[in-house]
Amino acid sequence: MTRIFLIGYMGAGKTTLGKAFAREMNLSFVDQDWYIEERFHKTVQEIFAERGEQGFRELERQMLHEIAEFEDVVISTGGGAPCFYDNMEFMNQKGETVFLNVAPDVLFSRLKIASQNRPILRGKTNEELKAFIAKALEKRAPFYSKAKYIFNADELEDIYQIKSSVNKLKELLGL
Numbered sequence: 001m002t003r004i005f006l007i008g009y010m011g012a013g014k015t016t017l018g019k020a021f022a023r024e025m026n027l028s029f030v031d032q033d034w035y036i037e038e039r040f041h042k043t044v045q046e047i048f049a050e051r052g053e054q055g056f057r058e059l060e061r062q063m064l065h066e067i068a069e070f071e072d073v074v075i076s077t078g079g080g081a082p083c084f085y086d087n088m089e090f091m092n093q094k095g096e097t098v099f100l101n102v103a104p105d106v107l108f109s110r111l112k113i114a115s116q117n118r119p120i121l122r123g124k125t126n127e128e129l130k131a132f133i134a135k136a137l138e139k140r141a142p143f144y145s146k147a148k149y150i151f152n153a154d155e156l157e158d159i160y161q162i163k164s165s166v167n168k169l170k171e172l173l174g175l
């Protein structure tokens with residue numbers, strides 16, 4: 001039975017690489033945010049607006065426990081999931097955890113064009129976004145570094161890079 005959790009900051013490529021890797025390995029794919037949105041018929045932004053971040057984190061933990069029962073699956077977690085409650089220890093008990101490590105400037109270049117649906121990043125200037133990412137990475141490093149594997153996900157900008165990253169991830173996991 002295979003259960004792989006991809007963790008990492010917003011824009012690290014958890015959803016992009018997770019989907020492609022699951023397809024290559026004939027595994028099912030679950031994106032934690034999409035799962036939450038399906039279950040509650042609300043977007044992540046709406047849940048943040050209605051329940052606040054604390055409320056979102058409680059839901060996120062409950063949904064993680066639901067998703068972690070799936071088998072033969074690649075799970076792309078939400079960027080904050082490892083950093084709340086005992087979620088990181090829980091994921092390490094339930095399967096393989098892979099931290100998608102990405103250089104801050106690469107994250108910035110990805111997120112400056114993709115922050116609209118990420119409530120935590122909304123409304124920031126480029127300079128504010130750069131500083132916010134750097135601070136968040138430092139604060140979250142102790143959680144992300146508990147992953148069983150670390151994978152460099154700097155190269156996901158086109159289908160060729162995604163394919164090559166899928167192959168490198170297969171090698172890293174010995175699959």
Ligand SMILES: Nc1ncnc2c1ncn2[C@@H]1O[C@H](COP(=O)(O)OP(=O)(O)O)[C@@H](O)[C@H]1O
Pocket residue numbers: 008009010011012013014015016017076079109110111113114156
């Ligand atoms: N189809 C795409 N075309 C262009 N850029 C993309 C595409 N898919 C993802 N990206 C870029 O890769 C980044 C990683 O996205 P995503 O996989 O959603 O990361 P995560 O799930 O870790 O937040 C996005 O922020 C975006 O900049």
Ligand SMILES: O=C(O)C1=C[C@@H](OP(=O)(O)O)[C@@H](O)[C@H](O)C1
Pocket residue numbers: 008009010011014015033044077078079080081117118119120
């Ligand atoms: O890092 C975070 O705290 C968050 C990351 C998002 O998921 P992605 O990492 O897929 O963007 C989503 O769960 C929410 O906006 C909060």
Ligand SMILES: [Mg+2]
Pocket residue numbers: 014015031033076077078
């Ligand atoms: Mg995602």
